[in-house]
Amino acid sequence: MTRAWKTFEPRRKAVAERVFDALSNLDSLTDREAAAETASRKVGFAELYAYATRSDLPMGEKLKRALDESETLRRDLDALLERTAIYHFPRVAAASAGGVESREGEGFSLRIRPSRAASGQSYVIIEMAEDAAEAPKTLFVCGADQQYGKYPLPDAQNGVIQLLVDSDSALVQALRDVHTEVFIR
């Protein structure tokens, strides 16, 4: 049975008001505890966006853990990278068995050259077309294992960006993997 609020006497209204207030406060308290438990695991969009767009921001432990745990978050990051990238090298066609030494795209090419002078080191060379709108500042790799790598890029010289890295580094391994997607931004 329900009764219209307006039929309540002032004293009853005051009682109902206090009861409702107490229940609401109880809800708030329990919610706060639950929120405290999950806060450490939560990564906001702003954090994800900052990682995708700021070249100087490495991946923190919190973000890494969150990406490991959440497929949704990984999907969001992939979408962000794809949206904000200057260029996106997709996975190499399956017919390309073994490692890849170069990737070609519209206006961009990426290749790996072993150093002749220092065994165990390789150059990663990104070449841009002359009419490229802007020079990229960051290289992202996303492997088949859903592990992300982010590498700041030096300034381009005459349309060429060159990185010198160890040949067994995670970057070279990722770039040689046909399943790796590469974003430059």
Add this chain to the structure above:
Amino acid sequence: MTGVRVYVATTEGPSEIQRVAEEDPEVRSVVCLNGTSEALAISAAYDAFVRKPTGVIERLFGHPVYRTDVSERISEGRSWQLPLFAAHALFAAGRLAGKNERADRAVWLTGTVDSELDVGRVDHVPEKLAQSERLFGELQSHGIPLTLFLPRANADGLGPADTDRLGPNAEIVPLETVDTLFDRLELPRPARPETLKPRPEAKRRHPVLISLVFLLAAGTAAGAYWQDEVMEWADANFPQALRILAGTGDEPGEGEPEPVKPTQPTVAPEQPAPPVTPAEAPVSETPGDPPTAADREGDPTDTTEPPTAMQPEPDPVPEPAPEPEPELSGSDLALTIVERRAPGARSCGVAEFGTRPLTETRVPAVGGGRLDASSAAGLCAVQYEIRNGFEAPVHVWLLAAPVGRPRGFGSNRVTATSLDRTLQPGDAVSVQLNLPRWSREAFSHRVIAIAAEKDAAADLSWVGLEIREIETSWDFGRWAELRDRIEEDGLALLSVHHEITP
């Protein structure tokens, strides 16, 4: 012959050249730190110093790409050119003492080397000497003779306080060209670069015109960058978004987008003009003839036509500038946030009973545009108010929406709200978002105001459709498209995030 150890003089102390090695011609020359894969910042300039046509190393020693390892970092500047030049000369002769190799002579150098192989003066030589005092002592104790090669202009300026740092085993050799370096190191002198045709005197261009062109180019570049980045950046930097979009963001601060970065400076020794073959030689070299495009600064890509008139035309009389029309901009939209809270420590539900009104706190988002986060404690609703600060009536479309996926269920779900009004000068309009009662985490609202002058007010429903689609699909990449269209239509835009924290 014995090995010679080469030291690069720096203000942080000497850096030993450990190795010079020929590298794959497909890559660029690099200077690396101590055999690691860390390429130093001078690598790009070193590549230009090596590679033809700008570089001298390839011209003298034949190979276009090298890798050089040094023991300590070398920062910006060009004073590393002379020591690296000496290292290449010694390497070509097979006499460069590498890391851990025995050396019975040491050279310490600083100076620039230009395309004519002249040695130029550098700064901070006394500091470099002071920072190398320990090295000088070690070489002295090992009985290794030391030669310091300096630009003559620097050597002439040294006083006793500087030279007293050197032991009796050291001598200073002033250089004007690298010839003396070859002589003193008893190195075979490679054939000097071919004598080049002197470059024609560069045509003097009007400095004001050059400045204007430069400013125009810089402005265009900055504008393009701005247009492309501002909305994306605003998403991540909501406190600053209002200030920038309101047109008051002159001073960049932490977390703001980087300005358009100039390309890394490269060494630019004078570029020789290409050799002129008889077939390419200009037919007429009459002194009065205007130079061809290719003559000017030796740049074959310079296709600009020289001025045809010999006498400058008189400057046109400038017309008086018309009175500027006031233009509607984002700064004419004044945003105020009204926080509506339950009275005392009571819940928002109390207010729903209607017996106690919510308390209101007005937080103007002006004066630099800082938009502080609101505390969710006791916060029942947030009202976003836009006031017309323009001198004429404007048509305003105002949206407030939760960012991200919909939160809550049923009546607890926060939904976007918008309206579309014409505002007289000074009038205000607002939309309100009621907060979810059970919020477990921080969340934020996006507030967007788009305005057009009343006379130009068009159908803005497409804006609402676009924004709703973006919000519901979480497709932030479409912001750029929407922003472009808003700008193309000449509308004023204000966009801001408002975060609410538990």
